[in-house]
Amino acid sequence: MTSPDRNTESHPATPRSPSARLTPGELLASLETTLRLHPGGPLWLFAYGSLIWRPECPAVEARRARLHGYHRGLYLWSQIHRGTPECPGLVLGLDRGGSCSGFAYRLPDEDRDAHLLALWQREMPDAAYKPKWLTCRLDDGSRVPALCFVLRRDQPCYAGSLPDHVISQVFADARGHYGSTRDYVEQTVRALRTHAMPDRRLEAALARCCQRQEA
Numbered sequence: 001m002t003s004p005d006r007n008t009e010s011h012p013a014t015p016r017s018p019s020a021r022l023t024p025g026e027l028l029a030s031l032e033t034t035l036r037l038h039p040g041g042p043l044w045l046f047a048y049g050s051l052i053w054r055p056e057c058p059a060v061e062a063r064r065a066r067l068h069g070y071h072r073g074l075y076l077w078s079q080i081h082r083g084t085p086e087c088p089g090l091v092l093g094l095d096r097g098g099s100c101s102g103f104a105y106r107l108p109d110e111d112r113d114a115h116l117l118a119l120w121q122r123e124m125p126d127a128a129y130k131p132k133w134l135t136c137r138l139d140d141g142s143r144v145p146a147l148c149f150v151l152r153r154d155q156p157c158y159a160g161s162l163p164d165h166v167i168s169q170v171f172a173d174a175r176g177h178y179g180s181t182r183d184y185v186e187q188t189v190r191a192l193r194t195h196a197m198p199d200r201r202l203e204a205a206l207a208r209c210c211q212r213q214e215a
Contacts, residue, residue: 021126031120034131034147043112044146045119046136048072048102049092050184053191056122057115059105064139064197067148071098072199074167074185076128077157082176082184089174089181090159090167092188093129093151101197104136104146123149128157167205168212182210 022030045057046067076093083089094100107115123129129149136146151158171182178184185206192198 022124027120027124028117030124030131031116034133035116037133039133039145042144043107044136044144045105045107046102046134046146046148047105048094048100049188051105052103052195053187055105056119057105057107060108061106063104063106064101064195065104065136065146066099066101067094067134067136067146068099069134070094070096070100070148070150072100072102072202073161074181074202074205075151075159075161077159078174078176078181079157080125080176081178082181083170083174084176087174088170089176089184090162090170091181091184094148095151095153095160101192101199103195104138104144126155126157128152128155164205164208164212168209171209172213182206182213 045051045059046065047055048067049072071094072092073095074090074092075095076091077083078089078091079085081089082091124131128151130152132148132150133145134148134150135143136148137143153160167181171180171185174181185202189199189203189206192202
């Protein structure tokens with residue numbers, strides 16, 4: 001297993017500039033381009049964060065899965081869902097290196113395009129993620145190509161690996177349309193524990209930052 005490839009450069013405490021929102025036409029074009037690259041067969045979606053405990057699409061099958069080559073981290077500034085432009089929050093993203101446990105959802109063929117459009121509107125309001133078809137290993141050992149939303153390091157909303165004191169401040173101050181970053185992380189940690197695939201690194205980061213916040 002490769003270790004996480006963390007960005008060692010210093011990071012600003014806020015995004016360099018607001019991320020440009022995709023127009024409806026750009027969003028639809030992104031979805032259509034991604035679907036053209038689908039390797040065929042059933043359409044699987046890999047969920048590693050809030051899509052586990054707040055799914056956007058119905059699924060005809062849900063399997064525990066692992067993605068190799070990427071890991072989960074609080075590497076993305078959120079100026080809508082978990083923060084504001086003035087006080088951005090943080091959300092999880094897939095970054096290079098390591099591996100990540102999660103769920104693979106097999107989406108139904110019926111109303112597939114409508115479900116995917118709703119997913120795109122939630123996950124792709126801007127260019128923070130690059131949709132990719134990556135191989136996930138299911139809990140029975142089989143491998144499937146799954147849709148994964150991978151961080152784009154060239155975007156201003158990419159935060160990279162931030163120090164604990166910055167994350168603690170985000171936990172204390174940031175709140176967006178769906179609530180706080182701390183609540184988001186706690187729900188993700190709880191969901192992963194419930195399904196017997198805990199993320200020890202995320203749990204440790206949460207514990208450290210909560211201790212700092214409450215000290």
